[in-house]
Amino acid sequence: MHGSYFSEIEKGDIISASLFLIIIFSIILSLVILKWLFPKRVSTSLLKGLIVASGILTIWEILSFLNLLNSVFLPPPSRIFSNIVYLWSIGFLQPQIFSTLYRLFYAFILALFSALPLGILISYFSRRFSYIESLVNAARVVPAPAWLPLSVLWFGIGHASAIFIIWLGCFFPIFLNTVAGVSKAEPTQVETVLTFGGNRLDVLVEVILPVSYQHILTGARIGIGIGWITLVTAELASVDIGAGLGWMISDSRILLDMTTVISGIVILGMFGMLTDTLLKKLEGLVQGWS
Amino acid sequence: MAIVRNSIEQNTEILKMGKLNERTLTSIAKNAQNGNHVIAIENVSKCFFVYISHGEEVITEKRRWFSRRKPCELVALKDVSLNIDHGEFVALLGPSGCGKSTLLRIIAGFEFPSNGTTKFKGEEIKGPDPKRAMIFQSERAVFPWLTVEGNIGLGPRLQDMSSEERKERVAKTIELIQLKGFEKAYPKTLSGGMLQRVAVGRAIVNHPEVLLMDEPFGALDAQTRHSLQDHVVRIWQSIDQTIVFVTHDIEEAAYLANRVVVFTQRPGQIKEVVKIGLSHPRMRTNPEFIEYRNYLADLIKH
Numbered sequence: 305m306h307g308s309y310f311s312e313i314e315k316g317d318i319i320s321a322s323l324f325l326i327i328i329f330s331i332i333l334s335l336v337i338l339k340w341l342f343p344k345r346v347s348t349s350l351l352k353g354l355i356v357a358s359g360i361l362t363i364w365e366i367l368s369f370l371n372l373l374n375s376v377f378l379p380p381p382s383r384i385f386s387n388i389v390y391l392w393s394i395g396f397l398q399p400q401i402f403s404t405l406y407r408l409f410y411a412f413i414l415a416l417f418s419a420l421p422l423g424i425l426i427s428y429f430s431r432r433f434s435y436i437e438s439l440v441n442a443a444r445v446v447p448a449p450a451w452l453p454l455s456v457l458w459f460g461i462g463h464a465s466a467i468f469i470i471w472l473g474c475f476f477p478i479f480l481n482t483v484a485g486v487s488k489a490e491p492t493q494v495e496t497v498l499t500f501g502g503n504r505l506d507v508l509v510e511v512i513l514p515v516s517y518q519h520i521l522t523g524a525r526i527g528i529g530i531g532w533i534t535l536v537t538a539e540l541a542s543v544d545i546g547a548g549l550g551w552m553i554s555d556s557r558i559l560l561d562m563t564t565v566i567s568g569i570v571i572l573g574m575f576g577m578l579t580d581t582l583l584k585k586l587e588g589l590v591q592g593w594s
Numbered sequence: 595m596a597i598v599r600n601s602i603e604q605n606t607e608i609l610k611m612g613k614l615n616e617r618t619l620t621s622i623a624k625n626a627q628n629g630n631h632v633i634a635i636e637n638v639s640k641c642f643f644v645y646i647s648h649g650e651e652v653i654t655e656k657r658r659w660f661s662r663r664k665p666c667e668l669v670a671l672k673d674v675s676l677n678i679d680h681g682e683f684v685a686l687l688g689p690s691g692c693g694k695s696t697l698l699r700i701i702a703g704f705e706f707p708s709n710g711t712t713k714f715k716g717e718e719i720k721g722p723d724p725k726r727a728m729i730f731q732s733e734r735a736v737f738p739w740l741t742v743e744g745n746i747g748l749g750p751r752l753q754d755m756s757s758e759e760r761k762e763r764v765a766k767t768i769e770l771i772q773l774k775g776f777e778k779a780y781p782k783t784l785s786g787g788m789l790q791r792v793a794v795g796r797a798i799v800n801h802p803e804v805l806l807m808d809e810p811f812g813a814l815d816a817q818t819r820h821s822l823q824d825h826v827v828r829i830w831q832s833i834d835q836t837i838v839f840v841t842h843d844i845e846e847a848a849y850l851a852n853r854v855v856v857f858t859q860r861p862g863q864i865k866e867v868v869k870i871g872l873s874h875p876r877m878r879t880n881p882e883f884i885e886y887r888n889y890l891a892d893l894i895k896h
Contacts, residue, residue, distance in 0.1 A: 492735040495704055500749035500800060501724035510748070514739040 324382035379563040403547040411470035423482025448473040449537035466538040473534035474527035481523025485516025633678040638710035640671040669861035685851035693862030727802035743777040749800040771795040787818035
């Protein structure tokens with residue numbers, strides 16, 4: 305299957321360089337006009353960001369067009385764009401995206417459900433975090449992919465070991481931020497709940513969770529970011545399934561298909577931005593009081 | 595002229611308040627006769643162990659297991675006996691670090707005496723109880739993530755009160771602390787004085803029998819402190835309850851309490867219990883008040 309899509313892209317680009325530039329400029333122009341017509345509807349930061357991005361893309365495209373950049377090592381944006389459209393149209397891209405997201409969220413939710421209770425338990429009920437702090441710090445600085453040989457041995461080649469690696473990447477930021485968040489609860493706040501007839505569980509619901517909420521979300525954001533980072537390495541372990549954006553990138557690398565490599569990078573970047581923005585929105589939801 | 599007018603005003607005020615004061619005094623006397631003290635503290639001592647670890651003092655209640663160094667023993671309270679009756683307004687006054695806050699925390703049930711017994715209505719104090727509500731000094735004790743309404747409703751919510759009764763109580767309390775119109779406000783938008791009123795309201799909404807206050811107005815400016823003191827007196831008169839108040843401010847103790855318990859330097863012992871025979875509302879310019887204040891100041895000094 306690889307051979308076929310590799311050659312077809314080389315044969316015919318869906319859109320040419322000039323068409324790509326026209327599309328970019330028309331988008332920017334229409335946004336500028338919209339901004340001029342409805343100044344409050346279009347955000348300035350979005351417009352500025354788009355202008356900078358399109359400027360870089362334009363320079364890149366022109367340099368490639370003038371043969372100043374080797375298109376084998378760094379293909380022009382128009383080809384990357386048409387490659388993404390092509391891979392989507394033949395139905396190759398969708399399963400990769402799906403299996404990557406599935407793996408990431410599987411591991412992320414596992415990490416949430418393991419790191420949160422553990423962090424709350426350790427920092428709240430025992431208050432003896434110092435005993436395991438150095439151990440946790442030692443485990444934290446080991447890059448998750450270093451566990452790959454072990455995880456392949458334990459879980460075999462496939463989904464499970466990929467998920468284990470991503471889980472390792474997500475776990476520590478969430479865990480450590482939970483611990484930090486719980487320690488933000490002041491003794492007087494805990495005692496306030498106790499003096500009004502609350503028990504330990506009430507303390508958890510009324511004080512610990514509201515206090516550590518933002519820390520936990522920050523941990524989740526960092527965690528999912530590291531999850532994306534470990535993803536590509538983790539998918540090396542799932543060769544036999546042959547799916548995932550990370551797998552697509554490493555497979556295309558062997559075929560020297562840089563267009564698909566960069567397509568994978570672009571899609572990863574877009575989804576990474578999406579998850580980050582979503583979690584940021586969640587963080588902003590409850591900021592009425594702080 | 596001004597002094598004369600002041601004293602005339604003072605006298606008429608005393609006449610007005612006379613009835614209420616008489617009532618409280620008789621109820622106190624009755625309770626004392628029956629021996630039904632609301633809070634009975636007998637020979638209470640409290641020791642802490644102080645360790646020096648990494649250049650910092652660590653205060654613990656129990657001896658540490660693995661410590662090679664011998665801890666320094668810190669006696670916070672020594673043989674304190676005190677009975678508090680229903681309807682009393684007692685101030686615990688002393689220099690900082692004399693153990694008065696520790697005594698309050700023992701009454702609240704957060705800490706336990708090393709020696710001696712503490713009883714609440716004849717029963718030993720075994721832990722925190724909504725009947726002995728505590729008001730903390732820290733401004734962050736008012737939860738910043740809840741509105742004024744939510745903060746005041748905290749106690750009733752924790753005690754599983756029905757939502758109707760809860761609403762009614764919260765509304766009444768907000769009226770009592772004069773914060774109407776601020777029900778939906780978050781603490782960050784309130785001033786320090788308003789925050790302390792919320793803290794008071796959050797305690798009295800539970801209808802506690804004893805209100806414990808740990809230097810609640812220590813961090814406020816003089817103006818706000820005076821108005822809050824009047825608030826507390828008004829609340830104390832309108833709902834029939836006992837207040838135990840910790841302070842290091844001599845004037846505050848003389849202005850509020852009808853009994854001031856003066857502590858010595860550490861180890862904290864009761865030096866003298868001073869009855870303040872003035873009725874509320876008191877005048878800070880009243881010669882008798884100044885006499886009491888000077889007497890207390892002398893006690894603290896020597």
